[in-house]
Amino acid sequence: MKRPTMPRSAAFILLAIVICSGPSAHAQVTAQRLLESGKEPQNWLMYSGDYAGRRFSALDQVNTSNAAKLVPKWAYQTMAGGKFETTPLVVDGVLYGTGQDDRVFALDARSGRPIWTYQQTLPPDIRPCCGRVNRGVAILGDKVFVATLDAHVVALDSKTGSVVWDVNAAEHSKGYSFTLAPLVIKNLVLVGISGGEYGIRGFIDAYDAATGERKWRFHNIPGPGEPGHETWEGDSWKTGGAPAWITGTYDPVTNTTFWTTGNPAPSNRGEGRAGDNLYSNSLLALDPDTGKLKWHFQFTQHDEHDYDATQVPVMIDDGDRKLIAQANRNGFFYVIDRTNGKLLSATSYAKVSWSSTKDAIGRPVPDKGASPTPEGNKVCPGAFGATNWMSPTYDPQTRLFYVTAREQCDIFSTAPQSYDAGHAYYGSAYFPNDEAQPFWGALRALDPATGKLKWEWKHNSPSWAGVLSTAGGLVFTGDAEGNVIALDAASGKVLWHFQCGSSVFAAPMSFAVDGKQYVAVAAGSALFAFALP
């Protein structure tokens, strides 16, 4: 049973929005609008703000000269516990977000007042590895799309929250789940599965936005007879993980969608799955119409440290060079030619001990001595990685890439473990090493042209917040202590901060309504919106 609810006053609110917002309000979100999202910076039409995954807002009303005056304008409480990871969308004055346990909400973006809410009724035997989280929706036409912890993809009416269609993608009790925000390309809704900790066989799906019919599935682990299948030992491919739990990006010029994949399973035991384990920890270039693989690039071969490559693959145009930049969980900052998958550079941006050499194409390769051992082996980055799923941002004005980095090494151990469907499948345990100094993190500004650090701003403790850059010369992020922070994008100087009361586990975004720019971010159980007085 699904529970859409709509306050009695919702119809009046909707009417008011239409009247106040002029003729463009609630125009259909067409595929063309998504392609040209840069033409309407007042809206935030997809998870990363644009198809390039830059998480850059062209709004500049809030800028380096006035950011210190930002004040909270409203807060929306989900009243749910756990990590609140959403990046909301804003379309013509309506904000669409998701909360813990697959809540979905539509708000008046001016006031934060709810228009409708929906919550997926989740069965008791779902298998979320890392929190009952959801990172957001996608939108097309008059539908918003959410992918849920019970491995369903659901289309909701954007004006009422009513279910239009609901399809089941996989068996949730075996560890399959969705946590990411879908990506709409043309008439298709693309999603990637979570569950690398449960020995799933990862995939990326595309569904017809109108009907929910599945149009294609790309298995992130090749089956028998397919190229790459030979990189798995025996039947290990059947339970080899390789999920795709972060939203991809899209290059309309070449009609290519880029997705990144997670760890092979069991995550910390390579024995029994000899080989590179394609396409775990990889960047995939897919034809969005067919799901056919154009090329791939694997960041970490035969991973034994849970170094998911599930960081947004950010598209950067540098003159004639068409690039993808990714600060990977394994501690290297990769720059790749997105027309062919050729690696251009791989530079460490955090402490790294798992790889000291590179192969013929410049890829860092794992050191033999870095493998987990029964007694435990200290390796950097630690299990949470040098970064994780938190979104980075690329600012085309400073031409810098900003990423939340973490400095922590862990002790990786390993032990035999049999696969048991629906049960955690790590083949290991890890624990923090006994260093005297506490672990720490930083917001780092990297130059994609050189891979070098331009500046960093140290967090009090490691942060799980993503980063937003804006045309106002600002970057926004958050910290584990509950602060939302605005910094000068060029220098890293802090210009403003606000204490939200609980850790920020989401990336900020920006939108405008009635000519006023807002910056919104989730923290604790609340979504906050900030603007100038």
Added chain:
Amino acid sequence: MSDGEIWQVIAYLRSVEKKASAETAGNAAHGKELFYGTAACGTCHMMSGKGGRLGPDLSSVGGSRSFEYLVESMRNPSKRLAQGISEPLKDFSQEYETVTVVTADGTKLIGVVLNEDNFTLQMMDTREQLRLLQKDKLRSYEKSRESLMPAYDQKMLSDKDLQDLIAYLLAVGAQ
């Protein structure tokens, strides 16, 4: 992981948990005399509502920590700083770090960090005064992982007295 497996893991963890045991401890009554007397532990630590506030409350530590941990905490308190406040969703608890600040008016304060973020500091000074400070208003701010607690070597605390103190911690912790 099923509920049954979770309980199996909990049972395992409990089975390997090292607590101070009666066999390794000494005279609890004498330990109490030391705590509030010559060892001066009670100057900074509270037991059952009596004592100081600068260090962590030790009322339950005897029921949850190993003998080795308790010995280390007294002989070498800086090796592993005690943990203070934990906040939901935050990866690490605040530790009892030592902090020295000089306020805008030139006042020098030494104490322990109760909590902090990049912009504010909540500390207790050595006179047990709460100090709630904005970092950008301070003349100076310095943290140290050297505990304010002295390292109780053999001259300050014999092995027998240490055993007695642990016996006292154990007796209260078992309540």
